[in-house]
Amino acid sequence: GQQVMQIPQYQHVQEGEDFTTYCNSSTTLSNIQWYKQRPGGHPVFLIQLVKSGEVKKQKRLTFQFGEAKKNSSLHITATQTTDVGTYFCADIANSGYALNFGKGTSLLVTP
Amino acid sequence: EPEVTQTPSHQVTQMGQEVILRCVPISNHLYFYWYRQILGQKVEFLVSFYNNEISEKSEIFDDQFSVERPDGSNFTLKIRSTKLEDSAMYFCASSTRWTARGEQYFGPGTRLTVT
Numbered sequence: 001g002q003q004v005m006q007i008p009q010y011q012h013v014q015e016g017e018d019f020t021t022y023c024n025s026s027t028t029l030s031n032i033q034w035y036k037q038r039p040g041g042h043p044v045f046l047i048q049l050v051k052s053g054e055v056k057k058q059k060r061l062t063f064q065f066g067e068a069k070k071n072s073s074l075h076i077t078a079t080q081t082t083d084v085g086t087y088f089c090a091d092i093a094n095s096g097y098a099l100n101f102g103k104g105t106s107l108l109v110t111p
Numbered sequence: 112e113p114e115v116t117q118t119p120s121h122q123v124t125q126m127g128q129e130v131i132l133r134c135v136p137i138s139n140h141l142y143f144y145w146y147r148q149i150l151g152q153k154v155e156f157l158v159s160f161y162n163n164e165i166s167e168k169s170e171i172f173d174d175q176f177s178v179e180r181p182d183g184s185n186f187t188l189k190i191r192s193t194k195l196e197d198s199a200m201y202f203c204a205s206s207t208r209w210t211a212r213g214e215q216y217f218g219p220g221t222r223l224t225v226t
Contacts, residue, residue, distance in 0.1 A: 033214065035154075042202055043154060045214035088154065096209050097142070097159040097167040104153055 004032075004091050006102035013109055019076040021105035023089035030092055032072045033099065034063060038085040043101075046074075046087075079109045113137045115218035117203050123224045124193055132188045132221045134203030143186045144204040144215060145178065147171070154202065160186065193225045 005024045013019055023032065031050040035043040047056055049065035049072060056063045062075045076083055086104040093100055116135045124130050136143050145157040158168040160178055175191045186205075190197055200222050204215040 037154075042217040042219050044217070048214065090154075093156075093167065095167045097144075097161070098156040098169065099144075099146075099154075099215065100156060101154040 004029075004089055004100065004102040006089060006105055008105055009103065010106045011108070013079050013107070015081060015109050015111045016078050019079050019083070019107055021074050021087050021089075021107075023072045023074075023102055025070050025091065028069045029072075030069075032065060033090045033092075034072075034074055035088045035090060035101075036085050037088065037104070041085070043088060076107075079107070081109050081111055083107060084109050115203055115205055115216050117201075117218040117221050119221060120219065121222045121224070123226065126195055126225055127192050130190050130193055130223065132190075132201050132203075132223070134186045134188070134218055135184050136186055136203065136205030137216055138184070140205035140207050140216070142166075142206045142209065143178075143180070144206075145188045146202045146204065146217075147199040148202065148220075149199045157188070157201075190223075193223075195225050198223055198225045 007022050011019055033048045034046040036046055037043045047063050052069050053067045054065040060077045064073045072089055074087055086106045088101045088104040090099040090101045118133045122130055143160040146154050147157055148154045156169050158172045158178055159166045177189045179187050200220045202220045203218045206213050206215045
């Protein structure tokens with residue numbers, strides 16, 4: 001399957017600061033999903049992006065899919081301590097059945 | 112809200128033993144998956160299952176692994192002869208739609224420790 005690369009691996013911010021994680025692929029992605037995993041928890045679906053250049057918002061979270069469908073980003077405005085966790089992007093394998101996860105970005109927010 | 116459940120939450124076994132991890136997917140879901148996550152690493156796809164057969168499996172899912180849906184509710188992952196490197200968190204997931212079209216719902220996981 002395709003490999004999606006995520007950066008940064010870790011991010012430590014003060015509460016109220018913004019945060020962005022990036023997901024990059026060397027090949028065109030059909031679509032991409034984002035998941036959040038709290039410490040000790042399981043992945044929880046956040047969103048799916050399908051269209052080139054798509055931008056979706058969920059409260060303080062903004063998701064983008066690049067025009068070439070080779071990259072995606074998740075931006076959190078004014079982080080809160082509840083945002084702590086690891087954010088994974090996942091692309092869909094060619095077969096359509098498997099999710100290939102990136103290595104994730106671990107976000108730590110200190111009050 | 113419906114959720115995926117998994118049992119046990121923690122399994123400790125000796126190398127070479129067989130283990131069965133159990134999952135109850137959300138009742139109206141049609142697609143089922145197993146993933147594993149070694150501590151501190153990314154989530155890795157193992158296998159997907161639809162219509163009572165494997166639809167895709169990864170390189171990790173070798174002959175030591177098997178899956179089964181023995182009845183209308185349970186979905187199991189069997190590891191025939193466990194190795195130390197099988198120690199990981201195993202997540203079951205289910206979805207109503209083909210992954211390309213919908214989200215997957217993950218269970219809380221079973222932590223497998225092989226000693």
